[in-house]
Amino acid sequence: MEESEDVPEDFIKLKSEKLSVDEVSELVVSPDCGAVSLFIGTTRNNFEGKKVIHLEYEAYTSMAETEIKKICRDVRQKWPSVKHIAVHHRLGVVPITEASVIIAVSSPHRAESLEAVTYCINTLKASVPIWKKEIYEDEYSWKENKECFWVNSEK
Numbered sequence: 001m002e003e004s005e006d007v008p009e010d011f012i013k014l015k016s017e018k019l020s021v022d023e024v025s026e027l028v029v030s031p032d033c034g035a036v037s038l039f040i041g042t043t044r045n046n047f048e049g050k051k052v053i054h055l056e057y058e059a060y061t062s063m064a065e066t067e068i069k070k071i072c073r074d075v076r077q078k079w080p081s082v083k084h085i086a087v088h089h090r091l092g093v094v095p096i097t098e099a100s101v102i103i104a105v106s107s108p109h110r111a112e113s114l115e116a117v118t119y120c121i122n123t124l125k126a127s128v129p130i131w132k133k134e135i136y137e138d139e140y141s142w143k144e145n146k147e148c149f150w151v152n153s154e155k
Contacts (some may be wrong), residue, residue, distance in 0.1 A: 006030050008070040008071035011086040014061055014130075019088050019099040028084035033106040039121045043094045053135045060129040063070045064089075067128040068121060071120055075105070078119065079112040087120060100132075104112040 021040060021042045028036055043055045064098040073083045094100045105118045107113040124130075134141050 006032055006083070008076070008082070009022070009084050010069065012065055012068045012072070012086075014059055014064060014091055015088070016090065019102050021099065021102055024086045024088050027086040028104045028106040030058040030083045030106050031122050033083050033108055033113075034102060035108070035110040035113040036068045036106045037076070037110065037117045039101070039103040039117045040099050041121070043056040043096050044067045045096045047134055047136075050134075050136045052096065053137060054096060055100060056133040056135060057089070057094065057100060058131045058133075061089055061091075064128050064130055069084045070122065071123045071127075074123070075116045075119060079107065079116050081112050082107045085116070085120070087124065089124075091130075102155050109144070119133050 009027075010026075021038065025036055025038055039067070043052065045052050068087050071108075075082055075085060082108045084104075086102070088103075089101045092100065101121070101124070103117050105113040105116040105120065107116065131142060
């Protein structure tokens, strides 16, 4: 691939199938970059002493995609050296240990990609209309993200 062909791209996907770390990380690899940073959010088996069976995610898909695109634009303004950004989020049932979200960012140096990944997940949790339901052994609970702006504005 010629370097001139490696234009910055954003890869956004919301899907019900299992997410692939390899697929997401390969999307952002670039000959111009020496860093690929990843965040992988997985389903854990417990929350505040309760046994979690699995998670379920729902989204307002078109709005979620629009908000993720805004996050990508913000990243490019804050860290102009960032090359590629991938944000894949799973919808539906997510079993224990499987990924709910994978974010990958490439940049020439590690500081920018690490900072951009942190910004992406924090901003996604605060502004993207994706909702999580934790399923326990004998009950369930819709979870609110403490970072979510509409939750904080009501208090």
